[in-house]
Amino acid sequence: MNCLSIQKRSFIVRTLVEGNSVRATARLADVSKVTVLKLISDLGYATYAFHDRNVRNVRVRRLQCDEIWQFIGAKKRNVTPEQEQAGWGDSWTWTAIDADTKLCVSYLVGGRDAGWAQVFMEDCASRIKGRVQITTDGHRAYLEAVEGAFGIDCDYAMLQKIYGAPSDEETRRYSPARCIGADMKVVSGNPDPRHVSTSFVERQNLTMRMSMRRFTRLSNGFSKKLENHRCMVALFYAYYNWCRVHQTLRVTPAMEAGLTDHVWSPEELVEGLIPYACAKSSQA
Secondary structure, eight states, X not given: OTTSOHHHHHHHHHHHTTTOOHHHHHHHHTOOHHHHHHHHHHHHHHHHHHHHHHSOSEEOSEEEEEEEEEEESSOGGGOOHHHHHTTOEEEEEEEEEETTTOOEEEEEEEOOSHHHHHHHHHHHHHHEESOEEEEEOSOXXXXXXXXXXXXXXXXXXXXXXXXXXXXXXXXXXXSOOOEEEEEEEEEESOOOGGGOOOHHHHHHHHHHHHHOGGGOTXXXXXXXXXXXXXXXXXXXXXXXXXXXXXXXXXXXXXXXXXXXXXOOOHHHHHHHHHHHHHHHHHHO
């Protein structure tokens, strides 16, 4: 990190979070691919600590949670046992979005079973103050996870989407079947039916796919290492929360949530991450 200027590092970060691959970023920044990957690793680990420290005691009224699929190296059905031990296979990114401020309260890259759900919801609960209304999809792992993390201090509803049988044309496309309805199920508390929705978090998942080449379908830009994937997700969310002005809010999610009073520039974000990266280096 010490070899690159703040301006160069911020340019690389801005290029990566606007949909460019590692090799394309290396060409645009006139640096090596190894340099870009090293920067992703250094800033990614620093971003974990930055998010953990700064996104705390957030007042959230409506929390929407979802998971987005991606694979590392190859899809699960194509990996060998040795490759699976190295982290290859299907990967899920859990995301929790404040429907009002659009702030990403928590994110987690891992599996999709009950254990990962529990870790994810406990992290959400540790960052939120006050009572919150939670909406998730119909994934059953959320049931015990939400109860274990929030107890009775939340109003929780599941929204299960119903899909119709795909037509002949739809079976030829790389897309899910058509949604023909949704079934709402109140799990605990008294959630407001008008705000039982996962639309914002699902739209945010689309933003992830558009903004990170690693999530682009039918391309060779997928992640080859799990740790690089996790670091890039962390870096994206730091940029999303603190630097990216939301079109409907006209401010950043961090500003809308009261975590800062101005839009951070990419240079300011990189400078803010340096102390966390240096702390990690000193501990190594």
